[in-house]
Amino acid sequence: MTFSPRVDSIVFDLDGTLYFSEEHSNAIREAAAVYMAEVLGVESEESGKILTAMRKRFDEEGRVGTLSAVCVELGGDIRELNYFLEKTLIPEAVILPDPMVRKLVLELARRFTLYIYTNNTIGLAGRILSHLGITEAFRRVFTVEERWRPKPDMEMLDDVMIAVASPPGKTLFVGDRYDVDLLLPESKGSPVYLCRTAEQLLRLEKLLIR
Numbered sequence: 001m002t003f004s005p006r007v008d009s010i011v012f013d014l015d016g017t018l019y020f021s022e023e024h025s026n027a028i029r030e031a032a033a034v035y036m037a038e039v040l041g042v043e044s045e046e047s048g049k050i051l052t053a054m055r056k057r058f059d060e061e062g063r064v065g066t067l068s069a070v071c072v073e074l075g076g077d078i079r080e081l082n083y084f085l086e087k088t089l090i091p092e093a094v095i096l097p098d099p100m101v102r103k104l105v106l107e108l109a110r111r112f113t114l115y116i117y118t119n120n121t122i123g124l125a126g127r128i129l130s131h132l133g134i135t136e137a138f139r140r141v142f143t144v145e146e147r148w149r150p151k152p153d154m155e156m157l158d159d160v161m162i163a164v165a166s167p168p169g170k171t172l173f174v175g176d177r178y179d180v181d182l183l184l185p186e187s188k189g190s191p192v193y194l195c196r197t198a199e200q201l202l203r204l205e206k207l208l209i210r
């Protein structure tokens with residue numbers, strides 16, 4: 001498989017795509033449970049269980065169970081949830097930057113125009129990118145705050161594609177969840193790359209040789 005030589009822009013998801021941290025994923029889940037405990041008027045242990053059950057129901061119903069979607073379904077407010085996560089999480093304490101990933105991203109930035117498209121806020125995404133040492137590699141970071149419509153969302157994707165200003169076929173989307181990050185871009189004619197490990201991510205360089 002190769003994407004060359006047509007690709008000139010790459011749109012990356014952030015969480016689980018450009019860094020891999022079980023501890024941070026757990027921290028996100030726990031913080032969401034604390035936020036939803038307040039909303040639901042229960043203890044956070046109980047709200048954690050309710051969130052897990054709702055995710056399972058989304059799966060069974062074939063719906064995309066992002067954290068945002070599940071919390072909103074249970075009566076949470078997407079803005080409050082995201083600013084609570086931004087205030088609560090300390091990604092710098094748990095994410096271990098991978099020098100190989102940093103090298104790859106900086107190299108790709110020399111050959112392609114790079115973007116981030118994330119369901120995080122700009123505050124949180126900015127801190128993670130800075131911690132990973134790759135802030136400068138990206139022309140623009142698209143966040144949930146622009147429309148408060150988390151991925152997957154066609155209207156927000158249209159905004160992203162207009163801003164990228166390259167034909168869909170020349171814009172590669174990279175993410176760790178096919179239904180969240182890649183399904184809609186692929187339906188628009190973009191090449192996509194599913195990537196869930198550093199090893200898979202590092203393979204990108206070979207795929208993009210031109």
Ligand SMILES: [Mg+2]
Nearest residue numbers: 013015016176
């Ligand atoms: Mg992700």
